[in-house]
Amino acid sequence: MDSNTKPGHPIRAAARLTGLSPHVIRMWERRYGAVEPRRTSSNRRQYAEADIRRLQLLSRLTGLGHAISQIAGLTDEQLEEMAARHGEDAMEQGDREKEAEPASAAADLLNASLAAVDELDANELERILSRSAVQLNGLVVLEHVVAPLLAAIGQRWREGRLRIAQEHITSAVARTFLGDLLRTYEAQPSAPHLVISTPPRQDHELGALMAAAVAASEGWAHTYLGPNIPVEEIAVVAGLKESRAVALSLIYPPDDALLVSELRKLRRLLPKRTAILAGGAAAGAYGPVLRRIKATVVPDLMALPEALRALRDSGPDATLAE
Numbered sequence: 001m002d003s004n005t006k007p008g009h010p011i012r013a014a015a016r017l018t019g020l021s022p023h024v025i026r027m028w029e030r031r032y033g034a035v036e037p038r039r040t041s042s043n044r045r046q047y048a049e050a051d052i053r054r055l056q057l058l059s060r061l062t063g064l065g066h067a068i069s070q071i072a073g074l075t076d077e078q079l080e081e082m083a084a085r086h087g088e089d090a091m092e093q094g095d096r097e098k099e100a101e102p103a104s105a106a107a108d109l110l111n112a113s114l115a116a117v118d119e120l121d122a123n124e125l126e127r128i129l130s131r132s133a134v135q136l137n138g139l140v141v142l143e144h145v146v147a148p149l150l151a152a153i154g155q156r157w158r159e160g161r162l163r164i165a166q167e168h169i170t171s172a173v174a175r176t177f178l179g180d181l182l183r184t185y186e187a188q189p190s191a192p193h194l195v196i197s198t199p200p201r202q203d204h205e206l207g208a209l210m211a212a213a214v215a216a217s218e219g220w221a222h223t224y225l226g227p228n229i230p231v232e233e234i235a236v237v238a239g240l241k242e243s244r245a246v247a248l249s250l251i252y253p254p255d256d257a258l259l260v261s262e263l264r265k266l267r268r269l270l271p272k273r274t275a276i277l278a279g280g281a282a283a284g285a286y287g288p289v290l291r292r293i294k295a296t297v298v299p300d301l302m303a304l305p306e307a308l309r310a311l312r313d314s315g316p317d318a319t320l321a322e
Contacts, residue, residue, distance in 0.1 A: 008046025009047045009051075010046065014047040014051070017056070018059050020059050022184075023185060024184070026185070031180065034072040057083055058071065058079065060083055062134050063134075109135070110148050112128050117153065120165060126177070129145070130177070133177075138213065142301060143302050146177070146210060150174060150206055174206055175209065178210060181213050187216070192220055192221065192245075193243045194220045194245050194246070195246045195247070196208050196212045196224045196249075198227040198251070199228075199234070200228060200258070201228060201253075201256055202259070202282075204251040204252060205227035205249070207279070208226075208248075208249035211247050211249060211279065214301060235266060239271060243274055244312075245277055245311055248279075248295075250281075252282055254282035260289045264292070267293035276293060277307055278298065
């Protein structure tokens with residue numbers, strides 16, 4: 001039987017066999033046409049042995065420094081030749097680099113990202129974040145590269161050590177990166193739904209985008225509304241989508257008295273079964289009202305998966321305690 005006619009591998013198996021994360025495989029497929037997996041009758045990807053081998057080659061070559069955008073269109077034979085030219089020593093070195101401790105690799109990527117910001121080099125920052133998505137899984141990238149990068153930029157801004165152009169470059173590149181990351185995930189039809197936004201006068205959206213990426217990686221369907229959305233609109237979307245929860249990112253300011261009443265209004269407008277999750281740097285400042293509306297405060301990005309799993313485990317018909 002030809003290798004391309006055998007039953008294919010699902011994407012999780014393909015990830016295990018290639019050392020790539022599922023979201024990187026999807027991104028390479030959608031953005032660069034690296035492989036074209038077959039689809040089942042339920043529209044799930046199935047990767048043939050030839051697809052696996054091609055992804056392994058692409059993974060090895062990107063690990064050796066080649067940009068996926070430059071090599072994704074090459075034939076398998078051309079990729080094999082490139083790998084052979086590098087020689088065994090170079091390939092073994094690439095393997096050792098890929099096997100390095102994720103935290104150490106993430107620290108190097110974070111430092112390189114900050115250096116690119118210092119140099120006002122948007123293209124280099126984009127390349128570094130793209131490389132981080134190849135070397136690390138999605139949650140590690142968010143926790144150890146993107147979130148610390150944005151935190152450092154915010155700190156520099158508050159201390160007056162950052163130019164407006166540097167802040168804008170970082171935000172623009174991070175927004176594009178997170179948007180691309182989001183598009184690599186596919187939720188199953190039965191997945192619970194999450195609405196993600198920032199409430200009125202909360203204009204910083206990157207925390208909400210990171211939360212959307214985490215939720216997508218956990219298998220949730222989601223609707224991302226963007227920043228500064230009236231609570232009436234958030235509630236309408238949650239109702240139409242029969243959402244299990246609404247996730248709010250609260251960054252700045254931490255002392256908006258009007259937001260307190262808006263959060264209360266949101267709770268009144270939402271169905272009882274729709275939970276509220278709140279996170280971000282300013283979430284603690286709104287602790288009293290968040291407790292009053294029975295919102296779950298998510299202390300940091302990596303606590304979000306556990307909160308989502310708890311909601312999923314509680315069942316779709318669970319209601320909030322009175």
